[in-house]
Amino acid sequence: MQTLIVKTGRRTQLVDVTAQVQKVVASSGVAAGICYLYVPHTTAAITINECADPDVARDVEGALDRLIPTAGPFRHNEGNSDSHVKAVLVGASQIIHVEGGKLVLGRWQGVFFCEFDGPRDRRLLVKVEAGIQTRVYQLGTLPPPPCFL
Numbered sequence: 811m812q813t814l815i816v817k818t819g820r821r822t823q824l825v826d827v828t829a830q831v832q833k834v835v836a837s838s839g840v841a842a843g844i845c846y847l848y849v850p851h852t853t854a855a856i857t858i859n860e861c862a863d864p865d866v867a868r869d870v871e872g873a874l875d876r877l878i879p880t881a882g883p884f885r886h887n888e889g890n891s892d893s894h895v896k897a898v899l900v901g902a903s904q905i906i907h908v909e910g911g912k913l914v915l916g917r918w919q920g921v922f923f924c925e926f927d928g929p930r931d932r933r934l935l936v937k938v939e940a941g942i943q944t945r946v947y948q949l950g951t952l953p954p955p956p957c958f959l
């Protein structure tokens with residue numbers, strides 16, 4: 811397992827970490843397998859979404875801030891309850907297939923570390939496991955369902 815350090819610059823910020831995660835995958839030497847991503851924080855998360863247009867990440871940041879206002883009402887007295895709720899909604903882990911030594915992502919997809927109580931230095935845990943059989947099907951070319959006759 812490797813730990814990536816993610817430096818964030820805003821309270822709510824989606825940081826594109828696709829290249830860093832891909833570097834870990836490449837350095838692992840794993841050609842086919844699974845990449846596990848885990849965020850060991852209670853006010854940060856990890857997601858996969860469009861990376862082609864940076865406005866999408868900014869829109870997600872704004873939408874989450876509007877959806878979960880900082881003001882509350884909340885019981886937790888650290889002043890970051892909204893950050894905890896956002897982290898719960900987005901989630902602490904992701905799993906991505908690895909084929910040909912690369913992350914299997916859609917054409918427009920990127921991996922985003924999600925900061926909800928920044929700016930801070932954060933950790934992203936990356937584990938690449940070999941030997942798990944994966945096969946990627948394109949929509950419309952799925953194999954027929956198993957026959958139980």
Ligand code: ZN
Pocket residue numbers: 886888889890891894
């Ligand atoms: Zn807190």
